[in-house]
Amino acid sequence: MITKRSLLIALALAASLQQLAMADQRPNILFIYTDDQSSRTVSCYPDAYDWVRTPNLDQLAREGVRFEHAYIGSWCMPSRASMLTGLHQHRIESMRMDGQYPGSTYDPKQCRFWPSVLRQEGYTTAHIGKWHTGRDTGFGRDWDHQIVWNRPGHPKNAPNYYDNQLISRDGQPPVLTKGYTTDNYTDWAIEFIDGKNRPDNKPWYLWLCYGAVHGPFTPAERHMNDYQGIDIPYPKDVYPPRPGKPQYVQEMEHWETGPLGLPIERKTRDVSPVGMKDSPGRPLKDWVQQYHQGVLAIDEGVGRLLEALQKSGQDDNTLIVFTSDQGFAWGQHGFKSKVAPYRATVEAPLMIRPTKKLRESVAGRVIKEPVSGVDLPPTLLAQARVELPWKMHGEDLSHLLSVEPKKRESPAMLVHTGAIYGSETNEIPSPDDPRLYHGPGVPWYVMLASGKYKYIRNLIPGETEELYDLDSDPDELHNLATEKTHQRRLRRMRREAVEELRRTDAGLADNLPPLRYRDKTKE
Numbered sequence: 001m002i003t004k005r006s007l008l009i010a011l012a013l014a015a016s017l018q019q020l021a022m023a024d025q026r027p028n029i030l031f032i033y034t035d036d037q038s039s040r041t042v043s044c045y046p047d048a049y050d051w052v053r054t055p056n057l058d059q060l061a062r063e064g065v066r067f068e069h070a071y072i073g074s075w076c077m078p079s080r081a082s083m084l085t086g087l088h089q090h091r092i093e094s095m096r097m098d099g100q101y102p103g104s105t106y107d108p109k110q111c112r113f114w115p116s117v118l119r120q121e122g123y124t125t126a127h128i129g130k131w132h133t134g135r136d137t138g139f140g141r142d143w144d145h146q147i148v149w150n151r152p153g154h155p156k157n158a159p160n161y162y163d164n165q166l167i168s169r170d171g172q173p174p175v176l177t178k179g180y181t182t183d184n185y186t187d188w189a190i191e192f193i194d195g196k197n198r199p200d201n202k203p204w205y206l207w208l209c210y211g212a213v214h215g216p217f218t219p220a221e222r223h224m225n226d227y228q229g230i231d232i233p234y235p236k237d238v239y240p241p242r243p244g245k246p247q248y249v250q251e252m253e254h255w256e257t258g259p260l261g262l263p264i265e266r267k268t269r270d271v272s273p274v275g276m277k278d279s280p281g282r283p284l285k286d287w288v289q290q291y292h293q294g295v296l297a298i299d300e301g302v303g304r305l306l307e308a309l310q311k312s313g314q315d316d317n318t319l320i321v322f323t324s325d326q327g328f329a330w331g332q333h334g335f336k337s338k339v340a341p342y343r344a345t346v347e348a349p350l351m352i353r354p355t356k357k358l359r360e361s362v363a364g365r366v367i368k369e370p371v372s373g374v375d376l377p378p379t380l381l382a383q384a385r386v387e388l389p390w391k392m393h394g395e396d397l398s399h400l401l402s403v404e405p406k407k408r409e410s411p412a413m414l415v416h417t418g419a420i421y422g423s424e425t426n427e428i429p430s431p432d433d434p435r436l437y438h439g440p441g442v443p444w445y446v447m448l449a450s451g452k453y454k455y456i457r458n459l460i461p462g463e464t465e466e467l468y469d470l471d472s473d474p475d476e477l478h479n480l481a482t483e484k485t486h487q488r489r490l491r492r493m494r495r496e497a498v499e500e501l502r503r504t505d506a507g508l509a510d511n512l513p514p515l516r517y518r519d520k521t522k523e
Contacts, residue, residue: 026123026385027355028318029205030193030305031376033083034298035076035130035161035214036338038327041295042349047474051230052292056303057351060322064353065365065401069449069470072323072348072373074339074416075439076214077104079325079373080133081421084113084142086377086392088415090506093422095134100155106134108141114377115142117389118205124198129185129209139171145197146170147188149181149211161211162218170197180220182212186301190308205384210301212294213328215276219293226296227289234284235344237477238263238331244479245333246464248441252334255284263331268440276337288330316356319383321376324348332475339439341414341447341456342476352379354401361403370412370449370470371397393504411450413500417508418444426507428459436460448497455493461513465490 039045043052044061046068073079077097078089085092094107115125119142126145131137135153139146149165151158154174157166162181166174177184189208191197198204219226237245238255258264263284279287302322309315325348329335332344339345350371354362374394381388382396399406417425418438428444429436436443436459444459449470456466467481467490480486501509 026203027383028203028314029380029384030189030309030318030320031205031207031380032210032302032305032320032322033080033129033207034210034212034322034324036326036328037213037295037298037324037348038329038344039070039347039349040327040344041213041292045349047343049230049232049288049292051227054295054299056299056306057322057349059306060302060320060351060353061364063359063363064320064351065362065367067350067352067371068366068368069343069370069412070323070348070350070373071346071370071412071414071447071449072350072376073326074341074346074414074442076132076325077102077419078416078421080209081111082373083325083376084115084133085111086114086374086388086390086394088374088393088413088504088506089417089421090415090425090501090508091393091422091504095421096424097419098152102132102151102158103155104132104134104152106136108136108138112390113138113142114381114389115205115207117381117386118384119144121384121386122202123384124202124204126192126198126204126206127209128188128192128206129181130211131209137168145192147185150174159216161214161216180297182210182220182297182301185210186304189305193305193308193314194312203384205380208305210298212298213291217287217291217294219290220297223293223296226293230285230289232285232288234263235331235333236475237333238284240334242333242477244464244466244482246458246460246466248437248443248458249333249340252440254278254334254336254440255331258283265336284331287336291328291330319355319380320353321351321380323350323373323376335440337440337442339416339442341416341445341454343470343474344476346414352397352401354383358401358403362401365400365405367400367405369408369451370454371395371408372412372414375412411448411496411500413449413497413504414447415501415506416442416445416447423507426511428508428511428513431460446497446501448493448500450493450496453489453493455490455497457494457497457512457515459508459513462516463513464516465494467493 040047042057043054044058094110098105124144127143128147131148131150137148154166167177168174255263256266265282267278267280326338326346329344378392379397382398448455452471454468465481468476
C-alpha cells in the first residue's frame with residue numbers, strides 16, 4: 001500500500017535524481033589564467049614572432065575559438081577582481097589596497113564573487129595558484145577546494161613567483177613549498193581533474209592561475225637554452241619621438257641604443273614593481289628570449305592537462321578557457337610594462353574550446369571583434385546554465401561559440417582607474433595627484449574597441465585622444481584622431497565610450513575632464 005509519506009519520499013527522491021542528472025549533463029569548466037602573457041607569445045597569433053612555438057596552446061585554438069583582440073584587464077589586481085565579479089573596476093565596491101604592497105582587502109558582503117553561486121548550483125569549485133585580490137581568498141565560501149599562493153596575505157613572500165612560495169591548502173596555515181611553480185600548479189590541477197579533493201558525481205569549475213610569465217620572468221631550468229639565435233624585429237617606436245601619442249608615452253624611455261647599435265635597457269627608476277627591476281645595459285633581445293622561454297612551461301602544462309582530461313574520460317564534457325590577466329610590452333612605444341591601453345601592453349591571448357558537442361562546428365574559428373574581460377563571467381555562467389546572480393557588465397559570448405555565430409552586440413571597454421575601485425573612482429584625481437597614475441606613469445583612461453577601431457581617452461584635462469585602425473595599423477603607430485576624415489568616427493566613439501560608462505554605472509562619466517579641442521557635439 002502506497003502511503004502519502006512514501007509517495008512524498010519517492011517524489012523527493014525522483015527530484016533529487018533529476019537534479020543530479022541535470023548536473024551530470026552540465027560541462028566541467030577549466031579556466032586557465034596566466035600572468036602578463038602577451039598574445040605575441042602564442043604561435044597561432046599573427047603578432048607572434050615566427051620562431052615562437054606553443055603547440056598545445058595552438059591545439060586549443062585549432063579545436064576551439066580564438067579571439068583576435070582580448071582586453072582582459074590593465075594590471076594584475078583589477079583584472080582578477082573583474083574576473084571574480086563580472087564588473088569593471090569602477091563598480092567593484094570595497095576592494096582596496098591596504099598595508100604593504102600587494103596587501104589588499106574587501107568586504108565579501110559588498111563584493112561577492114560568482115564562484116560561490118556555482119557552488120550553490122551544484123558545482124564543485126576549486127582555485128589553484130596565484131591570488132591577488134584581498135587577503136581573504138574565499139575558501140569555504142567561494143571555493144570547495146583551494147591550493148593558494150596568497151600574495152596580499154604574505155607581502156614578504158610576494159616576490160617569489162617561481163619558487164619557495166607560501167602555499168595554503170583548504171584554509172590551513174601556509175607551508176613553504178619548493179619547486180618550479182608552473183609545474184607545481186599543473187601537478188595539483190591534474191590531481192583535481194583525476195578526482196582528488198572533489199566528489200565524482202558533480203560537475204566542477206577549476207580556476208587555475210599560473211604566476212608565469214610575470215617578472216622576474218624566470219624560465220624553468222629545462223628551458224634556459226631554448227630560442228637560441230633568435231632574431232627579432234625591433235619595435236619602430238622603441239625610442240621617442242612618437243607622433244600622435246599622449247605626453248606620458250612621449251616620455252617613455254626604458255631603452256637606449258647600445259654599443260652595437262641595438263636597444264639595451266636603461267635605468268629609469270630607483271624603485272621598480274615586484275620582479276621587474278631594471279637591468280641597465282641588458283639587450284632588449286635577451287629580455288624577449290627570456291620572456292618567451294617562461295611561456296614554454298605553460299604550454300607544456302596545458303598539454304599535460306589535456307592529456308589528463310583524455311585519460312580520465314572527461315575531455316568530451318569539459319569547456320576550456322585560456323587567457324591571461326593582460327599582456328606585456330617589450331620595447332613597443334618605449335614600454336617595458338603592462339597597464340597602457342595598447343595591443344602590445346595589454347592584449348592577451350584568449351581561446352575557448354567548447355565541449356565535444358560543439359567542437360567540430362567551431363574548430364579553428366577566429367573572432368576579430370574585440371572582447372573584454374568582463375565578458376567571460378557571464379559566458380561561463382551561461383555555459384554552466386546558471387542565471388546571472390547580479391547585473392554584470394559584460395556580454396555573454398555563447399553566441400560566438402554556437403554553430404552560427406551572431407555579431408557581438410556591444411563594444412569592448414577597458415577602464416583603468418589605477419589602484420582605486422568602486423564609487424571612490426567617481427571623482428577623478430587631479431593631474432598632480434599620484435593616484436591618477438599606475439605602473440610606469442600611465443594615467444586613468446577609458447578605452448573602447450568596436451569592429452576594427454579603437455578609441456582611447458586619457459582622463460587628463462586637454463590630453464590627446466587616440467583612434468586606431470586595428471586592421472591596417474596593428475602596431476598602433478598612426479593616431480587617426482587628428483585627421484579630418486576620421487572626425488565623425490572620433491565623435492561617435494567618444495560618445496559611445498561615455499554611453500558605455502553610464503551603462504555600467506560609472507560615476508566618473510559625469511566628471512570627465514575637458515578635451516583638448518572644444519567639441520560642439522554633446523558628449
